Amino acid sequence: MTVNGSDDVLLVHGGTPLEGEIRVRGAKNLVPKAMVAALLGSEPSRLRNVPDIRDVRVVRGLLQLHGVTVRPGEEPGELVLDPSHVESANVADIDAHAGSSRIPILFCGPLLHRLGHAFIPGLGGCDIGGRPIDFHFEVLRQFGAKIEKRADGQYLEAPQRLRGTKIQLPYPSVGATEQVLLTAVLAEGVTELANAAVEPEIEDLICVLQKMGAIIAMDTDRTIRITGVDSLGGYTHAALPDRLEAASWASAALATEGNIYIRGAQQRSMMTFLNTYRKVGGAFEIDDEGIRFWHPGGQLKSIALETDVHPGFQTDWQQPLVVALTQATGLSIIHETVYESRLGFTSALNQMGAHIQLYRECLGGSDCRFGQRNFLHSAVVSGPTKLQGADLVIPDLRGGFSYLIAALAAQGTSRVHGIDLINRGYENFMEKLVELGAKVELPGKALA
Template identity: 90%
Template sequence: MTDDVLLVHGGTPISGEIRVRGAKNLVPKAMVAALLGSAPSRLRNVPDIRDVRVVRGLLQLHGVTVHSGEEPGELVMDPSRVERANVTDIDAHAGSSRIPILLCGPLLHRLGHAFIPGLGGCDIGGRPVDFHFDVLRKFGATIDKREDGQYLTAPQRLRGCKIQLPYPSVGSTEQVLLTAVLAEGVTELSNAAVEPEIEDLICVLQKMGAIISVDTDRTIRVTGVDRLNGYTHRALPDRLEAASWASAALATGGSVYVRGASQREMMTFLNTFRKVGGEFEVDEDGIRFWHPGGPLKAIALETDVHPGFQTDWQQPLVVALTQASGLSIVHETVYESRLGFTSALNQMGGHIQLYRECLGGTPCRFGQRNFLHSAVVSGPTKLEAADLVIPDLRGGFSYLIAALAAQGTSRVHGIDLINRGYENFEEKLVSLGARVERPSAS
């Protein structure tokens, strides 16, 4: 099979300009929110990525009319004829995304029932869905687990409740928000995630008529309303994709202007980027990232929930850290298996050692659970081309960065997984001067 392989001829700095559109971690959820409205919704700055296509298909299966708007990257969604979807059709989407579970609340409000098949997503550690179902039960839903999936019903109107998250999970916070807005009474969510994408989803729901307040102690209060309207909204830019291109510029010794990147949502990343030795310049249209020359600096880095250093920023930046002088320490506190991708970097000539201990002071769920979740990166090391198999979305883009920085030609397998979260990434690579190609069939 050569159709899922990319040949990367490395050793050349990337240079030029690319554009990022709306955040992968917001756009599909804003599309789900359209299900709650009694009128059409208009979402702008939508990227052409696989997760968007999956949700579009799920909405259409449930009777939502979805079509392109007047400007590029605009979707118009009309939920006036929401209906029950065929279980077999829904199941066809199983394994391609974890988004379907977020349809539960909206479908229970609109139809009184929902079906959720088995769920997919990146294999980067525990992302249990049981908590989603526990939350829905608290709202008053009943759940019947069968061989082909979960069948949910709401015999009566869902009711607001008090929920304490054991960890500020983004997915769980989204589930509560999408369910609470039409539930009867007040919902209080403690220890909620407050990522910029969560704030943007709250903005979407408020435009629809929801009543939501966010306190400084991670408590979100939602007063349920009887009816929601449609919305018109421009999605915030994808700060995770922007950071990936920044890391690529740093690792290859290049310069990339990321049009659409926003400083406010990237402040923590920008500070770390500067500490490593990268330079950046912000203007009203985007951010230019570049390697100024000279040695990069080793750093100590710990991932954390927002406003900390995002776990999705970690993998691309680790590739750049292989080129920094000295010992860098990375403590991953969000996903226990996220450092597994480093074995391929070692195969390419990197010196990265993993540890079960917490190499840092940030509170961590994994310290006593025997997971390799800390890393020591020794550099700089010369990377050499290799055959690489993409393990997950961010790890996959990190492999691309490593291949771009390495001497020789790498074969990167499973490349289409990157389409889940990076719009037109191959075209962007070519526009930056990267030498990439699909192998010819023999």
């Protein structure tokens, strides 16, 4: 990976507990998708609790390219999206805006409904394992879309109205579930989606679509039924808070022996994380406005942990918590079942003094789809170990924040390269670090 210039390097002087209060806004895994949903409406939509992150800026740019007016609302963190004049966009402009994000694939259904065609360039995103987009295109074909592969991307057409269909997901993929929801709501007839993802962000997207006039039923067996309607209106919606960002800061409090109040964090969407946090030895206190997380002193406890789709332990919670587990007494066992390459970030932690061994076997209570495929998807963390500052190059969003936590917990100074990637999903993270008392600096610049 190329190391960027000084603007993308953060010096972290570790060893200081993080203490203070921060706020989390709307979820990165909901807000951009709710913005795309506005394309489906015949009236303006109003979205509140919007974080200032790169994924939001990417989608805002793509919507504007397609004729959607996007402007700030009356309160901070509010966007008004008016899709009255949706139009085709220039291929080169789409490519320029979309290159660093996977979200454009979700524009397909809405654009097919509004324009009869869509163009999707090559997609980016974090390199944490296979997230094939072929399944998205196969789903769209089942709805009746015609897809032509071209040198610069995929061109899609809907010669007539898309039709409802029956879809069985081989794995409860969040992205594939979103694709079906955003396409099925205006398709003719009923769509039945089996083995769907049921994450809180999916439920919140369904709430958005229902406010617009969609008919969507969720069964207890991961089946979602969507009855297509002829038209949708706008919505007014406050996005649910980002439980993944909240858990990242909670892990930072634990790893640095700190105390952080996270305003906006909600118990309901974090119950599985909270149980694990308590088992490790972390403390928390919940009130109506947020959750306080702290290290209560004494030794942290090692645990056995498997990631899973909701309501299991989320894969995005795993990487930040692993940093804290390097400070726990004994052997912690991690079995990653969602992304096959998500444990690659541990090599940098070992460079800092951690003892983490990766395995190809399933070191959990159940076999998973990676067990026979030669992926290093299980880990044994031996602790506690003292971490030392190092030169670190951020590999992906959650891994990057995990490196930041490790640098904050370590003795000495770390140089963290590629910090701009963290802006994809963590709003104002530099300002939050300063507010929590972290000793960080951009070379040649003052942060506070």
